[in-house]
Amino acid sequence: MPKTREQAPNTGATNGTDDFSFARLMTISLGARLMVDASFQIFSPFLPVIAQGLNTSVVSLGRLVSLRSLMGLLSPVFGSIADRSGYRRVLRFALWVGALGLLLIGISVNLWIAAVGMVLSGIGMSGFTPTLQAYISGRLPYAQRARGIGILEYSWAITGIVSLLLIGWLIAATSWRAPFMLLAAGMAIMGFVFGMLPSARREGKEGPPSAETESAPLTERAAGFFRLQGNARSAYADMLVGSLGFFAGMQIMITYGAWLASEYGLGPAQLGAVAVVLGLFDLAASVSVSLFTDRLGKRRSVTIGVAGSLIGYLFLPFFNSTLILAVLGIALARGSFEFGVVSNFSLLSEQVPAQRGKVMTLGAAIGLSGATIASLTGPALYVSHGVPGLAAVSAAATVVALVILLLVVREGSGEEAEQG
Numbered sequence: 001m002p003k004t005r006e007q008a009p010n011t012g013a014t015n016g017t018d019d020f021s022f023a024r025l026m027t028i029s030l031g032a033r034l035m036v037d038a039s040f041q042i043f044s045p046f047l048p049v050i051a052q053g054l055n056t057s058v059v060s061l062g063r064l065v066s067l068r069s070l071m072g073l074l075s076p077v078f079g080s081i082a083d084r085s086g087y088r089r090v091l092r093f094a095l096w097v098g099a100l101g102l103l104l105i106g107i108s109v110n111l112w113i114a115a116v117g118m119v120l121s122g123i124g125m126s127g128f129t130p131t132l133q134a135y136i137s138g139r140l141p142y143a144q145r146a147r148g149i150g151i152l153e154y155s156w157a158i159t160g161i162v163s164l165l166l167i168g169w170l171i172a173a174t175s176w177r178a179p180f181m182l183l184a185a186g187m188a189i190m191g192f193v194f195g196m197l198p199s200a201r202r203e204g205k206e207g208p209p210s211a212e213t214e215s216a217p218l219t220e221r222a223a224g225f226f227r228l229q230g231n232a233r234s235a236y237a238d239m240l241v242g243s244l245g246f247f248a249g250m251q252i253m254i255t256y257g258a259w260l261a262s263e264y265g266l267g268p269a270q271l272g273a274v275a276v277v278l279g280l281f282d283l284a285a286s287v288s289v290s291l292f293t294d295r296l297g298k299r300r301s302v303t304i305g306v307a308g309s310l311i312g313y314l315f316l317p318f319f320n321s322t323l324i325l326a327v328l329g330i331a332l333a334r335g336s337f338e339f340g341v342v343s344n345f346s347l348l349s350e351q352v353p354a355q356r357g358k359v360m361t362l363g364a365a366i367g368l369s370g371a372t373i374a375s376l377t378g379p380a381l382y383v384s385h386g387v388p389g390l391a392a393v394s395a396a397a398t399v400v401a402l403v404i405l406l407l408v409v410r411e412g413s414g415e416e417a418e419q420g
Helices: 016-041 043-053 058-085 087-107 111-138 142-152 154-173 177-196 218-225 232-253 256-264 268-296 298-319 323-349 353-407 415-419
Strands: none
Touching: 016 043, 016 087, 016 111, 016 142, 016 154, 016 177, 043 058, 043 154, 043 256, 043 268, 058 087, 058 111, 058 353, 087 111, 087 177, 111 142, 111 323, 111 353, 142 154, 142 268, 142 323, 154 177, 154 268, 232 298, 232 323, 232 353, 256 268, 256 323, 256 353, 268 298, 268 323, 298 323, 298 353, 323 353
């Protein structure tokens, strides 16, 4: 039987149509990711500004951000649906839900409305990003996957270099509400644009639940949902590595705006400029992934990133003596963190290829659980123990991640992964 586009393996562009399709895929994906990443990162440099606009404290707003991150626990549901019914439906739905959430945050007059907006935007982000990574992974062979995902992750860095700078200027010129309204409109439009994307193959896609499964006790069905085919030990260990890395990195990212504002007197425009510096380091990390991770090996690259971020966290208290050194210390830790995280997307994508959507969204859920805890602990640790307390807890979590990575995580699931 002839293979459909959804089934056909993608070994790279072979003709003009494939060339155009992949170029269109990356252009649309990067455009949507810029908006999603901006909505995610906006709270890092502008946490105190948004908190003041909502008439609340940095710690209280940090709790709302953790509520948003908590919605990532729902992402495996999106992944399971995507494995069965297609990635594009999930991607469009996630964009529309996220847009509604941002709109509610932008018009909120109290914390209750903002909380509902945080929940919806968290659901949208948790469904979109890992599903998009699974979709891209389904169109690229493992030996070239880090290059494709690395290019996709340029959006995270570009957000820091351009988007947050523009947001800082926009807030200074208008109000903190304006960026949320613009991002909501853009994501809503992109939800329609994603209908133009070509479909992607899904290896060994999951079928609908059987009648026997449907009649099983709830606890058994729940356990079955988290059951992975084959390489489960390594896959879950890799997810835990990602979660610990997110916890360590997010503690710094969610707090650095308040840190630099309180200790060095930076305002919104200056914090936007700092975001540019951090974005340049993010971009360097993502470019390095797209150029070197396929050659070095995904697991080795993740190890380099985790070890580099550990060194960065250990040096943060010593760098917190002048503004330039403080920003440099944050940038070095964040650049290493970004290199490890982006490399890990490719490593995780081949742990259980037949359940790629579920694995990527489970990884996102477990990773966002780390970010959720960090949103609670980061501001509180900074208020009570300053930068030394932040750095010590992040470094400890990173040490645990490094040990798990070296002892448990494998490079892929079979021969194809080994070639990567």
